Amino acid sequence: xxxxxxxxxxxxxxxxxxxxxxxxxxxxxxxxxxxxxxxxxxxxxxxxxxxxxxxxxxxxxxxxxxxxxxxxxxxxxxxxxxxxxxxxxxxxxxxxxxxxxx
Amino acid sequence: xxxxxxxxxxxxxxxxxxxxxxxxxxxxxxxxxxxxxxxxxxxxxxxxxxxxxxxxxxxxxxxxxxxxxxxxxxxxxxxxxxxxxxxxxxxxxxxxxxxxxxxxxxxxxxxxxxxxxxxxxxxxxxxxxxxxxxxxxxxxxxxxxxxxxxxxxxxxxxxxxxxxxxxxxxxxxxxxxxxxxxxxxxxxxxxxxxxxxxxxxxxxxxxxxxxxxxxxxxxxxxxxxxxxxxxxxxxxxxxxxxxxxxxxxxxxxxxxxxxxxxxxxxxxxxxxxxxxxxxxxxxxxxxxxxxxxx
Numbered sequence: 009x010x011x012x013x014x015x016x017x018x019x020x021x022x023x024x025x026x027x028x029x030x031x032x033x034x035x036x037x038x039x040x041x042x043x044x045x046x047x048x049x050x051x052x053x054x055x056x057x058x059x060x061x062x063x064x065x066x067x068x069x070x071x072x073x074x075x076x077x078x079x080x081x082x083x084x085x086x087x088x089x090x091x092x093x094x095x096x097x098x099x100x101x102x103x104x105x106x107x108x109x110x
Numbered sequence: 111x112x113x114x115x116x117x118x119x120x121x122x123x124x125x126x127x128x129x130x131x132x133x134x135x136x137x138x139x140x141x142x143x144x145x146x147x148x149x150x151x152x153x154x155x156x157x158x159x160x161x162x163x164x165x166x167x168x169x170x171x172x173x174x175x176x177x178x179x180x181x182x183x184x185x186x187x188x189x190x191x192x193x194x195x196x197x198x199x200x201x202x203x204x205x206x207x208x209x210x211x212x213x214x215x216x217x218x219x220x221x222x223x224x225x226x227x228x229x230x231x232x233x234x235x236x237x238x239x240x241x242x243x244x245x246x247x248x249x250x251x252x253x254x255x256x257x258x259x260x261x262x263x264x265x266x267x268x269x270x271x272x273x274x275x276x277x278x279x280x281x282x283x284x285x286x287x288x289x290x291x292x293x294x295x296x297x298x299x300x301x302x303x304x305x306x307x308x309x310x311x312x313x314x315x316x317x318x319x320x321x322x323x324x325x326x327x328x329x330x331x332x333x334x335x336x337x338x339x340x341x342x343x344x345x346x347x348x349x350x351x352x353x354x355x356x357x358x359x360x361x362x363x364x365x366x367x368x369x370x371x372x373x374x375x376x377x378x379x380x381x382x383x384x385x386x387x388x389x390x391x392x393x394x395x396x397x398x399x400x401x402x403x404x
Binding site: 034036037038039040041042045065066069072077078079080082094096097098099100 | 233234235236237238240242243244246247313329340341344349350352
C-alpha cells in the first residue's frame with residue numbers, strides 16, 4: 009500500500025526521501041482512480057530508489073495551494089526536498105519512469 | 111423505466127446491438143444522439159452489401175429496423191451511471207432514469223480537445239478537461255466552461271458553486287434545456303461564439319473568442335460532447351485502458367458481468383463493418399445475460 013500523506017507528515021516524507029513522488033488525487037476524479045493502480049505499481053517498481061506517496065487534495069487544500077496545483081491527477085516530484093517536476097494528467101507508468109530519467 | 115438491455119450509443123454498433131438483442135426478445139432501450147455518431151455526415155464506401163452512400167441514410171434505416179423489433183430510442187445522452195445489486199442504473203439529460211439487467215457500451219470515441227492555440231501548452235496551468243476533478247482549485251477564482259452539450263451545462267452549473275465568476279462558451283448550443291437553464295440561473299454568463307485561443311504567460315490569463323470577446327479568467331474547462339466513454343465505463347465498474355478504450359472478450363463481455371462493449375470504444379480499427387459485427391455479438395450476449403439475470 010502507498011502511504012497517504014496529510015498536512016502533518018507531508019514535509020517529513022519529502023525530506024526523508026532523496027527522491028519523492030507524490031500522487032495528488034481526489035475521490036471524485038475519474039482519471040485519478042485510473043492513476044491509482046499505476047502509482048501502486050510505480051511504488052513497488054521503484055522500491056529503494058524513490059519514496060512514492062499519495063495526497064488527497066480535497067482534504068489537504070493548503071498543500072495543493074502551496075504547490076500551485078490546478079488539475080489532478082498531478083505527480084509532484086521532489087529531489088532532495090526540492091520540487092523539480094510537476095507531471096499533470098493521466099499517463100502510463102513507462103512514461104512516468106522515462107520522464108523521471110530512471 | 112426498466113429494460114433488459116440498455117445500449118449506450120446510437121451509432122452503427124449500438125443500433126446493431128439493439129437489433130440483435132430485440133430479436134432475442136429482450137426489452138431494449140437505446141441512449142445517444144445518432145447525429146453525434148462518427149458515421150453521421152460522412153460517405154460510407156467500404157461497407158458490405160452497400161454501394162457508397164451517406165452514413166446518415168444507413169443509420170436511419172438501421173434505427174427504423176431496430177424500432178420495428180421493439181427497441182426504444184431515447185435520443186438523449188447518459189448523464190450518469192451506476193451499478194448496484196446486479197442492476198445498472200442510468201440518468202438521462204432530462205432526468206429520465208433507466209434500470210437495466212445488462213448494459214452495452216457503444217459510445218464510440220469522444221473528441222476531448224478543441225485544438226486551439228494555447229490549449230496544449232496551458233494544460234494543467236489553468237486548462238482542464240474535467241470540471242468535476244478540478245473545480246475545488248478554483249474557489250474564488252474565475253472560470254470559463256467551453257462546450258455545446260449537456261456535459262458543459264452541468265459543468266458550468268458546478269463551477270458557479272466554486273468560482274467567483276463563471277462563463278459558459280457555447281457556439282452551437284445543444285444542451286438539454288433544463289440543464290442549460292439551471293446553469294444560467296446559477297449565474298453562468300453565456301457567450302455564443304467559438305473559442306479562438308487561450309492565452310497567458312505560464313498560466314491561463316484569458317480566452318479569446320472568434321467574435322473578438324476577451325474573457326479574463328484563471329481556468330478554462332473544456333467539456334465537449336457527452337459524458338465520456340471512459341467515465342461511463344468507470345461508473346459501471348469497468349477500468350478503461352490508457353487510450354480510453356474498453357477491453358472485451360470474444361463475446362464482447364468486459365471485466366464486469368452484465369456489461370458489454372462494442373464498436374470504436376473497444377479500439378481500432380474504427381470501421382463501420384467492425385462496429386456492426388461487434389454490435390451483433392454484444393447485443394446477443396447482453397440479451398442472453400439479461401435472460402439469465404431474472
